[in-house]
Amino acid sequence: LMKLLTKQDLKGKCVLVSAGPTREPIDPVRYISNPSTGKMGYAIARAAEHRGAKVILVTGPVSISPPENVEIHQVMTALEMAEVVLAQAERADIVIKTAAVGDYRCETEAEQKIKKTGDCMTLDLVPNPDILLELGKRKGKMVLIGFAAETEKLTAHAQEKLRKKNLDMIAANLIGPSDSGFGADTNKITCFSCGGASETLGLMSKEAAAHAILDKATDFLPECGV
Numbered sequence: 001l002m003k004l005l006t007k008q009d010l011k012g013k014c015v016l017v018s019a020g021p022t023r024e025p026i027d028p029v030r031y032i033s034n035p036s037t038g039k040m041g042y043a044i045a046r047a048a049e050h051r052g053a054k055v056i057l058v059t060g061p062v063s064i065s066p067p068e069n070v071e072i073h074q075v076m077t078a079l080e081m082a083e084v085v086l087a088q089a090e091r092a093d094i095v096i097k098t099a100a101v102g103d104y105r106c107e108t109e110a111e112q113k114i115k116k117t118g119d120c121m122t123l124d125l126v127p128n129p130d131i132l133l134e135l136g137k138r139k140g141k142m143v144l145i146g147f148a149a150e151t152e153k154l155t156a157h158a159q160e161k162l163r164k165k166n167l168d169m170i171a172a173n174l175i176g177p178s179d180s181g182f183g184a185d186t187n188k189i190t191c192f193s194c195g196g197a198s199e200t201l202g203l204m205s206k207e208a209a210a211h212a213i214l215d216k217a218t219d220f221l222p223e224c225g226v
């Protein structure tokens with residue numbers, strides 16, 4: 001029934017969505033991560049499937065239930081996410097990266113549980129690959145959409161990421177207000193497009209935000225372009 005009520009504007013298109021956090025192991029019982037719940041990415045994957053797309057969902061560890069009729073690839077670390085996303089993106093017409101990817105990983109993962117000594121300790125971290133930056137370099141006709149969660153200077157930071165990563169659009173929101181960002185059911189998003197346009201979506205459910213973002217994404221598809 002859902003399908004009968006929803007426009008099928010993504011029929012024949014392949015949409016890749018990345019979602020959730022990554023986990024960067026410290027030792028067998030500890031990791032570095034972030035509070036991403038995957039809700040925004042799962043909402044986009046579900047909405048794209050309802051609109052007729054073939055959907056590939058690459059997801060870090062989350063506790064919400066997966067959308068139906070989508071191809072799911074479960075990953076743990078940023079390196080694993082990079083490998084899967086870069087391989088699968090070749091099939092995609094639209095790539096939407098909502099995942100909160102760990103920027104750093106431990107240089108080495110301890111084989112055994114690290115014992116406390118009572119002294120201060122230091123973790124040696126090395127940078128993870130920036131998946132979206134890599135996709136931007138080999139973009140071709142692919143529509144590329146990023147997300148940015150910021151605590152300050154939303155516009156400046158979002159526009160910088162849009163430019164640097166060669167994106168068509170970036171959906172940005174401020175972290176902090178309890179109705180927006182990590183774990184919230186609603187989201188107040190501002191979309192910055194490569195042409196310079198920006199639009200702030202009102203406070204809306206993540207489902208409505210997902211459809212609004214897909215509306216914009218389809219505008220960038222080659223045959224719809226102006």
Ligand code: CTP
Pocket residue numbers: 078097098099100101102103128129130131132133145146147148149161
């Ligand atoms: N991203 C990615 N790979 C990374 C880091 C980020 O693909 N290693 C993607 C995210 O999925 C998101 C976008 O890049 O779509 C912006 O992520 P964000 O963390 O806001 O930006 P960074 O470039 O990592 O900058 P910083 O964390 O310093 O603000």
Ligand code: CA
Pocket residue numbers: 101102103
């Ligand atoms: Ca980051």
